[in-house]
Amino acid sequence: MKHQINPDLQRERDNCSFDIAELTTIIDGSPEKTKERKEREECFLVSLSEGPSTAVPEEYLSHREKYERGLHSSCYIFKQIRKWQEEGKMNINNYRYVIGGILSSSLVRDGSVFGLHYIMFMPAIINLGSEEQHQTWLKRAWTCSIIGTFAQTELGHGTFIRGLETTATYDPETKEFVLNTPTLTSYKWWPGGLGHTSNHCIVVAQLHTGGKCHGIHSFIVQIRDEDTHMPLPGVKIGNIGAKLGLNAVDNGYLALDHVRIPRMNMLMRHAQVMEDGTYVKSRNSKLNYGAMMFVRVVIVFDMLNYLTKAVTIATRYSAVRRQCQVKEGEPEVQILDYMTQQHKLFIGISAAHALRISANRLWDTLNEVSDQIEQGNLERLPELHALACCLKAISTADTAALVERCRLACGGHGYMLSSNLPLTYGLVTAACTYEGENTVLLLQTARFLMKTWQHIDTAKTTPTIEYLKITSDPNYVNKWEKSVQGIIRGFQVVAMRKTSKSFEMMKTRMMSGLSQADAWNMTSVQLVAAAEAHCRAVMLQAYHEATVAEAAAASPQLGPVLLQLLELYAAYWALEKTSDLLQYTPITGDDITELQIWYEELLTKIRPNAVGLVDAFDIRDDILQSTLGAYDGRVYERLFEEAQKAPLNAEPVNQSFHQYLKPFMQGKL
Amino acid sequence: MKHQINPDLQRERDNCSFDIAELTTIIDGSPEKTKERKEREECFLVSLSEGPSTAVPEEYLSHREKYERGLHSSCYIFKQIRKWQEEGKMNINNYRYVIGGILSSSLVRDGSVFGLHYIMFMPAIINLGSEEQHQTWLKRAWTCSIIGTFAQTELGHGTFIRGLETTATYDPETKEFVLNTPTLTSYKWWPGGLGHTSNHCIVVAQLHTGGKCHGIHSFIVQIRDEDTHMPLPGVKIGNIGAKLGLNAVDNGYLALDHVRIPRMNMLMRHAQVMEDGTYVKSRNSKLNYGAMMFVRVVIVFDMLNYLTKAVTIATRYSAVRRQCQVKEGEPEVQILDYMTQQHKLFIGISAAHALRISANRLWDTLNEVSDQIEQGNLERLPELHALACCLKAISTADTAALVERCRLACGGHGYMLSSNLPLTYGLVTAACTYEGENTVLLLQTARFLMKTWQHIDTAKTTPTIEYLKITSDPNYVNKWEKSVQGIIRGFQVVAMRKTSKSFEMMKTRMMSGLSQADAWNMTSVQLVAAAEAHCRAVMLQAYHEATVAEAAAASPQLGPVLLQLLELYAAYWALEKTSDLLQYTPITGDDITELQIWYEELLTKIRPNAVGLVDAFDIRDDILQSTLGAYDGRVYERLFEEAQKAPLNAEPVNQSFHQYLKPFMQGKL
Known part of the structure; x- marks a missing residue:
């Protein structure tokens, strides 16, 4: 059923x-990449x-039903991924899109669970x-005939x-x-897919051999029977x-009571335990950084996916939503026309482009440095690690x-789960803590x-x-200039x-x-x-x-718009950080007023x-899966249609009326 | 079953x-009030x-089950309220506590639903x-033999x-x-208890009589049959x-298709419609402000309840949680000892006291001004309205x-619903939009x-x-001073x-x-x-x-602590607003460094x-209902016990293993 596009949205x-x-095309990288994405x-x-x-x-589902449906969906999606793998269609480039983009955020x-x-x-x-x-x-693992997860985090650590x-x-x-979790706080806690889904698990544990502890190592442990799926003894x-x-996601816990696994279940590429228990150390302890950084880059790309979703929803909704008659005799105003609303939304559009570019850069750098590491050159590792951490x-x-x-900019309707904004926030805020x-x-x-500065x-x-x-x-000229370059220089000085x-x-x-530790702690806010x-x-x-x-490469129509977004991003953050600029650059109060006016003009240009x-x-x-953000702008229709799907609305009178409400109203409870 | 208090918490x-x-006692207001609260x-x-x-x-429940349980609980709580009302135990002072405090946030x-x-x-x-x-x-209504709600907001407005x-x-x-909702956007949307609970509803509608529209008025409409609870025709x-x-809460929607109600169902204390349709205007259009302001003050008190819960949970958890060995040979550090953690938490403790005091002030002022309004004096209404709005x-x-x-300060465990932090946030953020x-x-x-300044x-x-x-x-001396009074003066100048x-x-x-409207819009961010x-x-x-x-009235032990909290609040907000202070007061970069050090010292003092x-x-x-925040600090035990209550964990193998997961793993899906 094709519906008409909301006329306000069409006019935009x-x-x-x-x-x-x-x-x-620019966002995807090339026309081919756009085509590939769409096909995917x-x-x-x-x-x-x-x-x-x-x-x-x-x-509307219960916690258990959410798991069951999630597993069901995942089986059908991963069936396709397995097929692609078999057909050789998966490679390092689309792997990131498929696993990172499509799965974890779309x-x-x-x-x-997978x-x-x-x-x-x-x-x-x-x-x-x-x-x-x-x-x-x-x-x-590749054919999914076993399903595994990775258990590092514990209740206490x-x-x-x-x-x-x-x-x-x-x-x-x-x-x-002999794998053992001797205390409650040692129970593994958090791994995705661990609760009821995986039958194998990599367990990170303190390795003891020959009466000595050799620190943490990784072990493959089978946790459920492959046929019955019952937890093993x-x-x-x-x-x-x-x-x-x-x-x-089926995040789970795992306690192991002296569970025995063969020696060969310790992952032994780097460190090894010989048959007689002799421990052979890894040559390089930093080789693991690569995987950790890879995950962090994937997270930055993930953020890009979530942010574009949220700004798409809130911006389209703001074009459809009309509220308040500002001028006598005129129709109510599209809320997108309010500068306070533009102030809430447009920075999100700019930030998405900033994220896209940062993530791409980081991805390229990661690949470069990985190649260097492969060749034994670890020189740039600390810089890259520091960059991946802060990004x-x-x-x-x-x-x-x-x-x-964005959610708050949609007012009450943004509070509806059907807007998809609350769920999006839930996924994003998790990333502030994990990894x-x-x-x-x-x-x-x-x-x-600090090390660099020293x-x-x-x-x-x-x-x-x-x-x-x-x-x-000492010869650096610290001056202020109302331009993107000027703000960059200002931020660098700051x-x-x-x-x-x-x-x-x-x-x-x-x-x-x-002590160094105490001084560090006292200074940590700074x-x-x-x-x-x-x-x-x-x-x-x-x-x-x-x-x-x-x-420069874009059409004369698009080029200036890209620059406006950049300028908006720079001006927004300069205004957020005027305190720092005032302290460390020669910016004046008048400059800030100009900056504010520039920012407001940019909002008007982007509108x-x-x-x-x-x-x-x-x-x-x-x-997108949002009542507020769909392409056709049928916001109110979708909100109403979604409400009709609530099981609570399947019956005109809920059973609890007879059980509790009526007796209560009659004073008989 | 009494458990031992976590020793870290006991030591604190x-x-x-x-x-x-x-x-x-100070927080409650008096020993009697503490006693009353505890009894309540x-x-x-x-x-x-x-x-x-x-x-x-x-x-763990589904959306429908949450409603059913909520209704069930509410019947038992409101049975008690009704009893108190009958016994004359409810009055203006405890009404606020009972309805606002206990019900909406505890x-x-x-x-x-009620x-x-x-x-x-x-x-x-x-x-x-x-x-x-x-x-x-x-x-x-008083005896709950009818249950009502208030329907103003519509899908489109x-x-x-x-x-x-x-x-x-x-x-x-x-x-x-004749009550009518002529369009989809006119459907009432949001009123609590409207969906499946209330049988009466105050509907706010445009009054038409004698061929003229007289603006919005309120009408009592019966919406469900009192006996069968079926929606009326x-x-x-x-x-x-x-x-x-x-x-x-059972927020609901309501569409009315030419529903007829008796003339006496229009609420007629102020404006009236006579039998022949003559409209008699209200004497004063501002009389409604009182109710609106009352609700806003209640919201400020509500915020206080939520905030004290959140900081209680996060602070106790931070005393129990130990992470990282900072000094060789010593035990891991209570995370409460990290200054970054103190920076996250202590402002919440201070802010709770600031809120308590602001809310009490606003409450007192509201009562004063209400008395003045009763006597026809509307002079302070605009000021009070402006104050209630921004507060x-x-x-x-x-x-x-x-x-x-606070939630993020609890790391991954704060993401668990059993911490009660996510739910608390959901309730608080709603208040940013409603009312x-x-x-x-x-x-x-x-x-x-702007009016005042003119x-x-x-x-x-x-x-x-x-x-x-x-x-x-012009003779005002604008100077900076590192003290609470100095910051107040600074904020006033700003x-x-x-x-x-x-x-x-x-x-x-x-x-x-x-135009005035456009100028207003262009300046609205400022x-x-x-x-x-x-x-x-x-x-x-x-x-x-x-x-x-x-x-001054407190013991010599407590007095200084109250002042530390005040100083922390002032220093925190001064540091947040250094940009404004730098622009509008003579504060210098060195002053800001001193301010930062003062703030850090206060964190250490409060620790x-x-x-x-x-x-x-x-x-x-x-x-409190929190696994992380309970008085005894049995954080890990409670997290584990709560997980055992998940229906998903009632069976060792979920049915979907046989339905989907096993066929998927065997490549048979």
């Missing part, structure tokens, strides 16, 4: 000053349509397993991996490891319970704030900054920290000054007698701020460089293209 | 420097225990109904009440009103569907941010500021805007300057040819900022005045009392 599209498809989406949506009925939307609305099988279980076997182990496990309590003790008599396992989001932290925190801003808690990550970046004069400056050297040069100030503060505190400033300077510069190139800009993200209705 | 309590009960809590918890079993926690975790019956339906009859109507409706489309057309032939009604929170907006926005900050969307409310305050020289300055006159005096700057900007834009600055100046001053008095400070909020475990 008619008035858009550029070719929407051109922008979509179509293909997976078709597989999904063979799955469970969605006559009752999942938000088709399976509330996450997938996510960790692909993102952690298989990669861990590849990275940490020997050739022999690849033979044994990888083929079975997340950030502090060294503190994990699960033990794997080698028994040379039987040539087995000594294995206590289940779902950890209802969460803010991701309720279809993960800032992109997740910013996206969470922007998604919530490195944001504050912890920013402190990692700060540690890198030797700034002599250090070989790598691309993302070159500015520290330049701006701290980051440099916050870095140097934190460094000095640390030094002063240590000289006054504090260190976090320094790491954030560093990240913003790097992101803005990357966004600037790439956009100038994109705009007519707002709908076109979100259309260009090209998110299909069946991926 | 042993080391607290003040008497926790003394602070509880006990009494309602006993009623609730007669209600539904909670063996399966509500987060006992009924996800809201109550909330609007008490907060809107009955008060509307009292305020808008004639004596005769009181006789007819109030007694039945929330903020703009004048734009409501529902009509009530008087038919003098039959002496009836012409009434289309149901639940609006799943939401981010408040899923037990509602800032208190809900701040609380939402702080609750989320006046926050941006709209801040613009109302800004409008008052006549600042001659205006009679009322208490909350006296500072505008003082700080704008608010004055933002007000005057917005005013000038409006003037400039109008002189350049923009107007919102001015209103926020005004609110922060007023709140901080109120917090300061009351705390100085409380500290040893943190647990005592949240204990003093005295929230019972069965009201």
Whole structure:
């Protein structure tokens, strides 16, 4: 059934000053990539349509039913992925899109039980397993004849991996490891797919052999019978319970009571335990960084998916929604015309482009550095690690704030789950905590900054920290200019000054007698701020460089629009950070007033293209899954239709009227 | 079953420097009030225990089951309220506690179906109904022999009440009103308890009589049969569907197809329609402000309840949780010892006291001004309205941010629904939108500021805007001082300057040819900022005045702690607003460094009392309902016990293994 497009939305599209498809191509990377994406989406949506009925939307289901439907859907989607794998259609480039993009943020609305099988279980076997182990496990994992997950976090330990309590003790008599979780706090807790889905699991545990602890290592443990799916002896396992989001992911707990596994179930590519129990150390302890950074880059791309969804929903809704008659005799105003609304939304559109560019850069750098690491060159690892840490932290925190801003911008209707905004927030905010808690990550970046600053004069400056050297040069001219470049320079000075100030503060505190650890702790609020400033300077510069190139290559209609978005992003963040600019650059109060006016003018310039800009993200209705954001703008119709699907509305009178309400009203309860 | 207190938590309590009960008394207001509160809590918890079993926690239920359990619980709680009413135990003072405090934020975790019956339906009859109507409706409402709600918002209209489309057309032939919702957008949407619970409803509609529209008025409409509960003819009604929170509230929609009601069902205390259709206007259109303001004050108190819950949970958890070995050979650190964690949590404790004091002030002022209004004196109405608007907006926005900050401070475990933090956020963020969307409310305050500023020289300055006159005096000495008073003065100058700057900007834009409406819109981002600055100046001053008095009356142990919290609040917000201070006061970069160090010292001073400070909020475990925040600190035990209650864990193997997972793994799907 084709419906008419809401006329307000149609008018927006008619008035858009550029070719929407051109922008979509830029976002995807090339016309071929757009075509591939569309085919991929179509293909997976078709597989999904063979799955469970969605006559009752999942938000009406119980926790158990959400799991069951999620599993059902996932089987049909991963059937397709398996098919693609068999056909050789999966490769490093589309793998990221399929696993990261489509799965974790689009088709399976509330996450997938099989996510960790692909993102952690298989990669861990590849990275940490020997050739022999690849033979044994990888083929079975690849065809999904076993399903695995990765269990590191425990009830009592997340950030502090060294503190994990699960033990794997080698028994040379039987040539087995004995896996044990000796305390409640050592129970594994959180792994996706662990509760009721996986039958295998990589368990991270403290390795004990020859009476010595050798720190954490990874072990493959079968946890359920392959035929009956019953938990194996000594294995206590289940779902950890209802969460803010991701309720279809089957996060689980796992307790192991002296469970024995063959020696060959320890992943032995790097470190090994010989038959007699001799421990052979890994050559390099930093080789694992690669996998961790890969996951963080995938997270940044994920954020991009969520943010584009949220701004698409909120912008289209704001074009359809009319509220308040501002001028006598005129119709009510599209809320998109209110500057306060533009202030809420347009930064989200700009930020999506900034994220896209940062994520692409990070992805390229990661691949470069990975190649260098393969060749034994670890020089750029610390810089890349520091960059991935702060980008993960800032992109997740910013996206969470922007998604919530979009939701609130939709007023009451944004509170409806059918808007898809609350669910989107639930998924995004989770990323602020998993794969490195944001504050912890920013402190990692700060540690890198402190080390770099200590030797700034002599250090070989790598691309993302070159500015520290330049701006701290005594001859550097610190001036203010109302332009993107001016703001970048300002942000670089701010980051440099916050870095140097934190460094000095640390030094002063240590000289006054504090230990290094205590001085670090006392200064940590400022260190976090320094790491954030560093990240913003790097992101803005990357966004600037790439956009100038994109705009130059674009049509004369689109080019200026791309630059407007960049300028808006720069002006917005400059206004957010005027405190820093006032402290560390020669910006004046009048400059700030000008900046504010510039920002307001940019909002006005972007306004007519707002709908076109979100259309260009090209998110299909069946991926967007929002009553407020659908392409046709039938907002009120969809809200009403969705409500009709609530099982509560299937009967005119709910049973509890007879059971409780009527007796209560009659005073008989 | 009594469990031992977690030793880390016990040590915190042993080391607290003040008497926790003394602070509880201050928070409650007097020893008698503490006693009353405890009795009230006990009494309602006993009623609730007669209600539904909670063996399966509500987060595992489906949308329909959540409604059913919520209704069941509510019947048992409101049975007790009805009993209290009959016994004459309900009065204006405890009414607020019972309806606002206990119900909307404590006992009924996800809201109550009967909330609007008490907060809107009955008060509307009292305020808008004639004596005769009181006789007819109030007694039945009072005994709950009818259950009502209040339907104003429509699918297409929330903020703009004048734009409501529902009509009530008087038919003098039959002496009836014909209620009609002519379009989909005119369907009533959102009222709590409307979907499946209420059988009566106050409908706000455009009154038509004698061929003329007289604007919106309120009408009592019976919507369901009192005996069968079936929707009456012409009434289309149901639940609006799943939401981010408040899923037990039964928010509903309502369409009326030419439904006829007797003339006497229009609430006629103020305006009337005579038998022949003659319309008699109300004497005063502003009399309704009182009810609206009452609701907003209740919201501020609600925020206080939610915030104290969140900081209690996060602070106790942070004392129990240990993570990372910072110094060799020492145990892992309580995360409460990390300054970044203190930075996340302690502002929440301070903000709770600031909110408590602001809410109490607003409550007192509201009562004062209400008395004046009763006597026909409307002089202070605009000021009070402006104050209630911005306090509602800032208190809900701040609380939402702080609750989320607490949740994120609990890491992954804060993402568990059993922590009660996600649900708390869902309830708080709803308040950013309902009863006046926050941006709209801040613009109302800004409008008052602009009007005041226009006549600042001659205006009679009322208490909350006296500072505008003082700080704008040419002889005023604008100086910076690192103290609470210094910050208050700084904030006052900032608010004055933002007000005057917005005013000038409006003037400039109008002189350049923009209409007043367009100039307003172009300046609205700055107007919102001015209103926020005004609110922060007023709140901080109120917090300061009351705390100085409380500290002076408190014991020598407690007094200084109260002042530390005040100083922390002032320093935190000064650091958040250094941009404004740098622009409008003579504060320097060095002053800001000093401010930062002061703030860090305050965190360190408050640290040893943190647990005592949240204990003093005295929230019972069965009201707190949190695995992470319980008094005994059995965090991990409770997390594990809660997971065991998930119905998904009732069976070792879920049915979907046989249906989908096994066939999928075998490649047979």
